[in-house]
Amino acid sequence: MSVEKRSVTRFELLMDAGFGAQKAGDILLAAFVAMGEYVYVEPMIPAEISPPIRTPFALSGIIIRLADFDITNIGNDTDLILASHEVVLDRRLNDREYNKKCTILLDTGDREKSPATYDAVLKRCADEGLAVTLFDIDAPSKEILGEISGKGRNLFYLGMLSYIYSMDEAIVKDEIENALGKKFNPELKTKNISLYHNGYQLAKGLGLVRYKVEASPRQGEKILIDGNTSLSMGIIDAGFKLFSGYPITPASSVMHNLARELPSYGGCVHQAEDEIAAIGVAIGAYYSGVPAITATSGPGLSLKQEFIGYAQSAEIPLVVIDVQRGGPSTGMPTKTEQSDLTPAVFGSHGDHTKVVISVSNVIDCFYAPHLARYLTEKLRVPVIIMSDFQTANSYKVITKPKIVNMNNVDEIPDFILERFHIRRLPDNIEMVRLNQSLPGTPGQMRRVTGLNTNAQGQITTSSASSQRGHQVRNEKVHHVRRALTTPELFGPAANDILVVGWGSTRGALEEAIGLAEKQGIKASGMHLRVVYPLPLSLKDVFAKYKKIVTVEVAYGDGLKPSPLALLLRSETLADIKPLIAEATGRPVRPKVILERIKEALQ
């Protein structure tokens, strides 16, 4: 069969949760990386563990974008879908992320169970112009699957995908063996390998088109890592010695990684009784001089708000990570969203004096803890690191980050500050209380409190001390405002339209602006890593553009600005409207940004 060369392509494997779609994804990822290709992976995970099979809720899948160049996002449309039955296929088609020429491979193994729904989904595909190739797992493989209670289909499908994507069988088999582990029952291993092989042969027999993405060899030392692991390793490198958390999706894997690794670097992980206790322990440790950090997601951020306010008032350093998910309330724990921007910036009662930074990719994840520690110790205000489900779970090959081995915050290297578009802060920053000694320091004993105090730390309700406290705390944030340089720009510094994004939309935004430039569309992009405060220069930067819009994975409409638009409007008085403000749980796509830019410029 012919092999079609592709510069970039995207495919999906859709199965019921509990049947190893994620494991197949891990193997594919490792094998593609071993073959030198660039990969961006996004898992689709149900909000439950093993929902009933053959229901829309059971969809567990993996989206893989393959390219011969370094990719920054999960891309636009899917070119090929392999589905284990019609129900998961139907569910995923609803997201409308497929290419018009998308190839669909549908396992007919379940057809007898429900011929009517199979026919309905096939009709849907035909109506939508999608070419479907039906296949049935061969008899010897079915026999093996019967012996191992169906858990092994993922390897059969893996074999099919290996054939289609011209993968080196030896490399994939190595990765399967790695994934199964050395202690895996040898007999079962043979069966699994047979399933892989049979899948490969079946795809070959179907006469499917094969694709090949040929990347040139990578330069320099590379690592393969996901967002939350990168964040965890950054926490260690930044010198944090205590992580305190409470289980919550999608932040938990930070705690899992650190529970395994941090003790080997002289620190410990505390699993608290609740979200409030988790942040309280971090505050107690930092008050005592030990750098401490906590991580959570939306509902946990809400619970932590009182302590975040306390840390501002008591001037105790504190770093909180918020791995955002769909909200409000419990929302969509396994979907991405950027709606926590306003609670992060304005949350907790009373005045808000904190710094909010964000990560746009797995490299940012590694360095954000360094910057957060630097800022919180210099200013003694809480620093919130905003990630999201998408960044947390995206695996990527990156140039190996430079190990900083930070022990003291003054050691923070310039390249990290530059990465986040901020200059070094001045040395002597005024605090509300003149004495900021650590416990154990003789002759300097002091008490901290959430109550208003004077400069000597005494509790008082005097007007002058209250106003001074506010002024000093706000001046700390103003120091950051003044230290911020112009945020990252894509495209010219003056243009017809400027599209502004923050956090995980960076990759799609950068790609969309690149596409626009190629098409002669006069659009530029701006990405914010520090989201609060905003640089003083922003108004002047905005003045060079005829129109300014935002791209956000958060809700907004004609009557209600989305969170970033709200923030930018209030800071600059520019008439900023969202270009995309959709809380669909799905990442923003470059193609959609481009389409909307075109519409906005008409």
Add this chain to the structure above:
Amino acid sequence: MTTPNTTTGAGTPPVTTKDLFAENPRWCAGCGDFGILASLKKFLIERQLRPEMTVNISGIGCSSRAPNYFNTYGAHSIHGRAIPVALGVALARPDLNLFVHSGDGDAMSIGGNHLLHGINKNFKCVFLMYDNEIYALTKNQTSPTTRKGHPTFTQPQGSFLNPLNPLTVVLGLGASFVASSADWIPDHLTDTIKAGFDHPGFAFIHIAQRCTHFDAGNFDHKTSDWFSFLKHANGIEPDKRLANKAELVNHDPSDMGTAFKLAASDRRYFGLFYQDRNKPRYDQVLRDLVANAPKKDRAKLLDAYNI
């Protein structure tokens, strides 16, 4: 941040009452909190603990103002959350002497979950529960320990339910040290704090505390026929001043069954109900884990992810 010099105080002048003075407390005249403040200061001086090595942590309430009145280190935190902050200090700095101050509302109501887990974790601290059986700083509301029938602003018809019994609650939670004393018996209270401080874990000390402003009748400090002192070689000495006036009851603090019966009875007992020196300590477990973990070099932090 650099770890400060943790001097033990060798060669420095002895710690005096004057050294521990921070400011005059802003409690009502006749408040039982004065007695607790005085007894803890007395202990700190008797034991000559360096003020820079002592940390008082509290939540919110009248009693939680206490850390502000000791010239030591301290954190007056948020309502109900003294225990998490204290655990953070304990994990970060085991060299510090840790006292937690919490009222009945703070400990048994808004902070109930943390008390449960502080006791279970058994980290090293002295936990002082100031029990005046009322929300006082917020001005006269029913607390979990307000006696049934006592009128408050929130239950003016008389508090509706039987109060929670802090002693049976914490015994039931598996506390490793449970003692009870009162604000107006300074010698006994000081001895109780001493026993709690020497306990290798979470020392829960219940303190009957008078509130002259909102419930002058909560504890009758003028008579001694309504309570007894628990007495044992491994316990706490009955109060010297009242030993010949109040009833003395022999009780072995290793006897959990009797401890529970005494705690659950209608009569009030002051002394050591229960002590188990061998209950594992979470703070120690974590420190041992770190000490025994295979050491890794930060320079090689990302090597496991190499491709």
